[in-house]
Amino acid sequence: MLPTADQALVDAVIGAPGPAQRRAIAKTITLLESSRDDHRRRADEVLNTLLPKSGRSFRLGISGVPGVGKSTFIEALGLYLIGQGHRVAVLAIDPSSSVSGGSILGDKTRMEMLSVNENAFIRPSPASGTLGGVAERTRESMLVAEAAGYDVVIVETVGVGQSETAVSGMTDMFVLLQLPNAGDDLQAIKKGVMELADLVVINKADLDEAAATRARAQITSALRLFGQHGNAMHDQSLWHPQVMQLSALKSQGLPEFWAQVSRFRELQTANGRLAARRHAQDQAWMWERIEAGLKNRFRHHPGVRDMLPAVTAEVRAGRLAASVAARRLLDLMN
């Protein structure tokens, strides 16, 4: 049983759409993001109560370098989907926002029309902590938005550090936006982001059609390189990563984009990979948080905290083998 206030919060989140629901969602996410232990315990109970109502959305991850036109694309896509009868939540992972103090979605004027639409819910990236912590808050916020009936959840990232891996690890489909220029592709291959992509979208294709066509051919061969080989390439029950071009600014190509997403969703549902992906993500998420928690406890253990600098210095000076140092520090926790 939840305390009365928290039960009221849950009821409002799963209640009718409108200003009261929006306030309840925002309040729940603020509770999730609190660093106070009592808030965290309440948030856990609220989250578990909402959990059976979650999971019924399509989770779409979107990444791309600054300047690729992510905000324009997400606004155009969101408005298009709302026009089709969907309710759209937009969340973000930006581990740099705690440093810069800003966030890609902090400046809501960049999605001016979407942010005032009553069928959209936009929430900037949690602004503090490690990537793991930021990603955890975003995953939990996604569950809250789903319980509130948002049936498309878009998680975007600017691609700082390992944030693409985090977004790919919490979504059903990972879309990479690219500019029509080859250097951009090489960076994505080099960083290992291209491997994660279920769909690559060449945005701003109208600016230079010849370059966009070249980029498309290059990315297609890169995806083949990273993809399955042999007969699997011809297996119609499996999804093979695709490349397409569009222009978000001119709202060109959005129906085609959503048709690809829908085809992906149907295939992955039919062949069981969508459910398998979510189960694997949950397991990986649980262990990621356990490992982060264990490491955090280790660093805050009084004995370890006292000894760590000296032991690290001994290793550095070559007077203590690293493996022996690890065992000595671990023994301090007994």
Next chain:
Amino acid sequence: MLPTADQALVDAVIGAPGPAQRRAIAKTITLLESSRDDHRRRADEVLNTLLPKSGRSFRLGISGVPGVGKSTFIEALGLYLIGQGHRVAVLAIDPSSSVSGGSILGDKTRMEMLSVNENAFIRPSPASGTLGGVAERTRESMLVAEAAGYDVVIVETVGVGQSETAVSGMTDMFVLLQLPNAGDDLQAIKKGVMELADLVVINKADLDEAAATRARAQITSALRLFGQHGNAMHDQSLWHPQVMQLSALKSQGLPEFWAQVSRFRELQTANGRLAARRHAQDQAWMWERIEAGLKNRFRHHPGVRDMLPAVTAEVRAGRLAASVAARRLLDLMN
């Protein structure tokens, strides 16, 4: 102060080369590999006593798919180096050997001439445990071989799972052996191994010179893709990954290979990167072992062991959020 028997072991390891030293090295490594707690404590003390004598070798990592000719290459290189006055230790990381029961170096007849040479020490991969555990034993064996005066330590791997990363993470230079065929290159790029390579060697180049030349050009452009950009390419104080071809079977190209290795070593010593790489490796190693130890304690904690299956099932059934599950399991350790 070490117990008398262990001090005698240390004295024999750092003593004069010969059969007694070889036996002492083998005995020390067996002690390191033991899973008994009292052996582990003794091994830690022995290792720390040997540590000031270690570190004076050049550590060469060698990887390549089965069939590329690794054993032939290492035997030819080892005999060449012994001919130049070096003492050569060959260690291995093969995390699959605990499954298969065999090891790349287990069958010493594959390095028949090297294994009977008194200036060579060959040790197969530790045959049990996780990759992290296997790698730790190999790192520690490397320190023992160095304390015994082996001035070239070769660590080889068949490249199962993440073992190339482990080998690259304990050596001064990482060499990738390739066959003269392009599919092989693509696999190495796909697996992220090419990025680790300081030097790529196309072996069996004599079999098809045209293919070897094509492979060399392809790998060179792949290395440029993964390498530094801009002015750094022209900085003569930095090493830029190289590609060369040779034939280990015909002992062709070994002096050129060792000349490249020596040039790498001189550059990296002069620009400080060799020392920096070793320091970073020690830190990473310490934290890798701490994290593995923490996770191991977690899994063996009685409360966690009892609850883990049920909690995992609740997460899988969608009745418990993964982050909440992680916190509940962590709370059991208090």
